[in-house]
Amino acid sequence: MPSARLPIRTGRVPIRTGRLVLRPSTAADAERAFEIQSDWDVTQMLRMARFPPDRQVMADWFADHEQEWQAGTACRFAVELDGRMIGLADLDGIDGHQGELGYWYEQTAWGHGYAFEAASALRDFAFRDLGLSSLKSGHAADNAASCRVLLKLGFKLIDIVEVFSNSRGESIRQCRYLLEAPGRAS
Ligand SMILES: CC(C)(COP(=O)(O)OP(=O)(O)OC[C@H]1O[C@@H](n2cnc3c(N)ncnc32)[C@H](O)[C@@H]1OP(=O)(O)O)[C@@H](O)C(=O)NCCC(=O)NCCS
Numbered sequence: 001m002p003s004a005r006l007p008i009r010t011g012r013v014p015i016r017t018g019r020l021v022l023r024p025s026t027a028a029d030a031e032r033a034f035e036i037q038s039d040w041d042v043t044q045m046l047r048m049a050r051f052p053p054d055r056q057v058m059a060d061w062f063a064d065h066e067q068e069w070q071a072g073t074a075c076r077f078a079v080e081l082d083g084r085m086i087g088l089a090d091l092d093g094i095d096g097h098q099g100e101l102g103y104w105y106e107q108t109a110w111g112h113g114y115a116f117e118a119a120s121a122l123r124d125f126a127f128r129d130l131g132l133s134s135l136k137s138g139h140a141a142d143n144a145a146s147c148r149v150l151l152k153l154g155f156k157l158i159d160i161v162e163v164f165s166n167s168r169g170e171s172i173r174q175c176r177y178l179l180e181a182p183g184r185a186s
Pocket of ligand 1: 041042043046103104106109110111112115116117139140144146148149
């Protein structure tokens, strides 16, 4: 199915929050992402990722990010703290007026509110700048931290389904969520 193009005003410019900079990711971020996803505790929660990560696959994926943005299908950001990439937050699967929120961080960055801070900014970017009308997201049923992030953002649980996790190599229970843009929620 063809994907909608983003409005022209959404240039690849960084988003600044209180403590973080969300910088549109580039091919140069692949090695750092490879390091972060070499941690099983991170990657077991990413059902589309492979473990251990493959350096070339990672490089190819990051090399595509600029093109994905231009095509209007995904906006991905390296999340920086004091100039160092600590993770990635993205909107992908953008199609029509819907997209999907995702994020992952190195373990030493957990528990400081960074995931929520970055995701809040990305949610606002999605609704205000991209003009999306709803966001999907999801987490493995055993991912309590991500559950908390999504609920704090205002996401509502839609259902729990069985899906295959590439990283775990088995089926898992996946909690799926939806967030409507302000003024659209029923
Ligand atoms: C999920 C993840 C992004 C959370 O990152 P984080 O930086 O620790 O999250 P925050 O610090 O912003 O915490 C957000 C909320 O979750 C809560 N939280 C954090 N870890 C938790 C845990 N293990 N159990 C329950 N709640 C938890 C925090 O207390 C906070 O809630 P509060 O403000 O009410 O106290 C991070 O653990 C991660 O990258 N995990 C691996 C990849 C991943 O799971 N990605 C998401 C896939 S769906």
